[in-house]
Amino acid sequence: MTSIVIADDHQLVRSGLRVVLDEPDLTVVAEAATGVEAVRLARQHRPDLVLMDIRMPELDGLEATRQILADPVTAGVRVVVLTTYDLDEYVFRALRLGASGFALKDLDPDQLVDGLRAVGRGDGMLAPAVTRRLIAAFARSPSPEGGRLDLARLTTRERQVFDLVVAGRDNGDIADALGITPATARTHISRLLAKVGARDRVNLVIMAYESGLVLPGIG
Structure with missing residues (x-):
């Protein structure tokens, strides 16, 4: 509930x-x-x-x-x-x-x-279709509080999931791209969010832009 x-x-x-x-x-x-x-x-x-x-x-x-x-x-x-x-x-x-x-x-x-x-x-x-457009639009004026997003602790698979989440792909697309089940994709995303300290996937995308790992205006 x-x-x-x-x-x-x-x-x-x-x-x-x-x-x-x-x-x-x-x-x-x-x-x-x-x-x-x-x-x-x-x-x-x-x-x-x-x-x-x-x-x-x-x-x-x-x-x-x-x-x-x-x-x-x-x-x-x-x-x-x-x-x-x-x-x-x-x-x-x-x-x-x-x-x-x-x-x-x-x-x-x-x-x-x-x-x-x-x-x-x-x-x-945040609809995947507008994720990159929306986040990139306000990332052109990055927050002065924006810090570095440390990806060093991520496994190879989690880094792949990170790239797909930031690209605005939903769980089904991520599962298809990596040849895994949607449930496994959700598990990877949960672990990824916990490791980088993101509240959810929207927050993760914002952190990626503000840390400079993704350039705005792409997609």
Whole structure:
């Protein structure tokens, strides 16, 4: 069961999302109308993820995301940003803060549900087709805090998986490319993330760009 807090200042949006997320393996534990409420409810419920709108009163979604991910109490909570435009400047900033991906507000309900399930499993919610385009776009202005990503501890197979994840390939593509099962691909990805200290595959791609291991504007 994946527990979710919905954070959006529009009641209609929250109600609609609650209906969409009414699935046997998903449960909405709380709704927040402000960023302050989102932070408080994340601390109170410690959900698996927060579906976070950007523009909210009192505290915007970016600062709420930063506070949630920086707080040891809620550091394990994953944040998925709700946005209108997939290349919005705010999306870039949210991903840098540690968000596990973004969901467009006009996304097909089934795609939203599948994406949130992926986040609940520890994956990021960032369509492979836009991964390189999106990350490369904001990597052109690298964060001054961007450090080195140490790949020395990776096995040969994990380095192959790393290259494919950074290229925006999904688990099925990775399995096909390496001649392994999707389950084995997931295992390699989990070990890879743990070794380099990445929260999820979205964070791994960002780290790769900001450490200079991948050049922006390719793909």
